[in-house]
Amino acid sequence: MADHHDDLPKFCHPVPTKLLFGVFFALIFLTILTVVVSALAGSMGIPSAFMFPIAMTLATAKAFLVCAFFMHMWWDKSFNVIAFLSSLLFVSLFICMTLMDTGHYQSTIESYDVNQMPGVAELESEPAE
Amino acid sequence: MAVADHSHDHHDDHHDHGEFIAHHFDSPEQQFDSGKLGIWLFLVTEVLFFSGLFVAYTLYRNHHPEIFDQAHVYLNKYLGGLNTIVLLFSSLTMALGVRSAQLGKNKSCGIYVLITMVCASMFLGVKAVEYSHKWDMGILVRSAFDFTYTHPDQTIISGLSNYLVYLSVIPLLLLVGFIITSVVFRLIDKAVWSKFWMGMAITVGGYFLGVVIGYLFMAAKIGEAKHAYIEPVRPIALYAMTQDTDHAKEDHAKSDHVKGDGHDKDHDDEHDDEHHDAAHANGEHHDDHGHGEHHGEIPEFDRNVGTFFSIYYCMTGLHAIHIIAGIIALGWLYFRCLNNHWRSDYFGPVDYVGLYWHLVDLIWIYLFPLLYLID
CATH class of the missing domain: 1.10.287 (Helix Hairpins)
Structure with a gap:
């Protein structure tokens, strides 16, 4: 071409x-x-x-x-192409692994009542400057 | 890349070595292929480097899609689209520059590289308009997100942003410096250097072109849909819904915009223990109980909207740093174009910087729909 x-x-x-x-x-x-x-x-x-x-x-x-x-x-050269495309493979692995991982404990985070943490009430009432 | 200077003795060289073939390479082809493999490996590290931010984005969007729905109204998709087209055009001129270098046409290569640099600066200029507009609205990273800075009655969009002026100081100094340097080199009869610095001055001029275009774009957008545009811009209301402090009360009292703070405070104290169950309960809670009198004109905002902008600033900021690095690399190419260094057996650097430049474009191709086109 x-x-x-x-x-x-x-x-x-x-x-x-x-x-x-x-x-x-x-x-x-x-x-x-x-x-x-x-x-x-x-x-x-x-x-x-x-x-x-x-x-x-x-x-x-x-x-x-x-x-x-x-x-x-x-x-x-196909070697260069493979090298570059392999990075995309690792990016997708990276994303999938972290998604799976956080997916497992996300419900725990969401069910946790932040306001029960010591000190949060005081923090919330401070002016946010 | 180490480049041996054989200009004084290359006639005696036993190989067919050109001016810029390093002595440890057998042939121009070997040198080119080595460099190309090197730049591809570098691009791999760049992709992995950015992927950390893409992971942050994916996770946050996956777990908190509501934040993205609320935050994207602050991003101007037309400015983002304009920047996409500017970058795509710079990619085209870069590819044309590589082609010229391959054919040994140094002059046209220099022109293409210069256009690429100007487009890169224009991109930064538009970005500066975008950033300064957000800073005016108190939209910063999560920890610094400021809901109080701007009173809604101050028209954020009219007049020149102070932040834009501050951002433009460095380019302005560079512009003046480059022009002076160019003139000085002209006076001492160094034509190539003079041309080079004039090229850099034109490049920085691209920044101001970008600022003007971005500004006009924004003004036109506001002129045609003033109401629609201003509506989401209510940092003080945002503040009222998400803060419940004495300080907030003072601020509210000063503005007619927000009413019924006394009620709000009392209500919250009563309901605090019952209703605060999730991280984003604040916004909804306050909206339900304290600000019914807004007739629903203000969207329900979540304090964590700031986290979206943390991600936004990291991604676009890192990308902008890459653009600046790209401009420096392109400047080096431009200088070598002026010195007629490229030949059909030696054009590697143009190709390598070109690859880097296309990667920066590639990352923007993904950033644009991910950040600006959330619906």
């Missing part, structure tokens, strides 16, 4: 200008789409529970475009 230049070294892949502009306009389109969907969600009858997945899907589509074409991942 890169321009073909015989005189360039083989690690040099200039991305065609048309492709770069195409990606840019696609990104702008997706950004506007995200804002419009978020603003019109109510009137379009999209349940609010779907809003978060929709917003994240659109963001991921944008992230894919940026990674693949602006960051040259499409033409990059």
Whole structure:
């Protein structure tokens, strides 16, 4: 997909200008789409529970475009791609583990009466300057 | 990256070494690939670095979605959208700059890098308008969240924010300094240095462009929907609902806005033991008992709204620090563009800084819907 230049070294892949502009306009389109969907969600009858997945899907589509074409991942060595994508794996592990963990004791936190803690009553009555 | 200066002896070199090929690399390709692996690993650490904040966000949103519903009304999604487009555009010019460097076109590469820097500063300018507007409203991190600073009758949105002026002092000094430096270098006939500092002055000018655009954007938004915009901006009312102290009483007494404090106080004392069950009971409780006379015009606020803004400031602040670091790195590229350093077998630094810049853009792509588009 890169321009073909015989005189360039083989690690040099200039991305065609048309492709770069195409990606840019696609990104702008997706950004506007995200804002419009978020603003019109109510009137379009999209349940609010779907809003978060929709917003994240659109963001991921944008992230894919940026990674693949602006960051040259499409033409990059697969080792670099694997290294980068593995970070996302660890991020998802990080998020899932902490969510599971806090999910287990959240009910305990919520059922705890903060006002029974020693000193809280005094703290609450101080001016919050 | 260590770069050996072979400019004086590179004709004697037995390899096909260019000007900037470090002596421990066999070929330009090996040097490029090593650098590229290095920058990708750095980006991995960056992703993991930011992921801590994303975890904080996810946990807090997961366990307290009501806080996010209340807090997002303070964020201006149009300013956020404007900033997204500015950053996407800077990514485009960065990618075009990399392409120019690959083709050895140093002049156009310099122009693209300069546009990228200007966009980065513009982003910061818009951000400064956003931040200062929030600070005017007393919206700070959780521990410093100030419900008393602004009286609702003072029109927060009209006039120039003091905070914005303070924030703009550093860019203003930089702007003046860069212009003077540029002129001095012009006088002593160092054209490249003079151009470089003029480029940096233009970059800082981008900040002021961002401030003006952000300000106009906000003014237009307020002009078209004045009522809707002002409504959530009631820090004193927020304070009244969430505080129950003598100090609060004094403040209330001064403003006509909030009535019936005596009742409020008594009510609370009676009901304290019965009703305070959860962390966010305060807001609802006070609203139910003390401020029915507001006819529901004020949304029910939770004191923990401040925690959302702690997360907001950490995420966008860390991102802004990355933008500043990016501008410095881009400035270095710009200087080397002016010195005609890039050739089709040596463009690595442009590519690496470009990758970093796209990552900063990538993080914003996620921050924007997560923070600004909560519905």
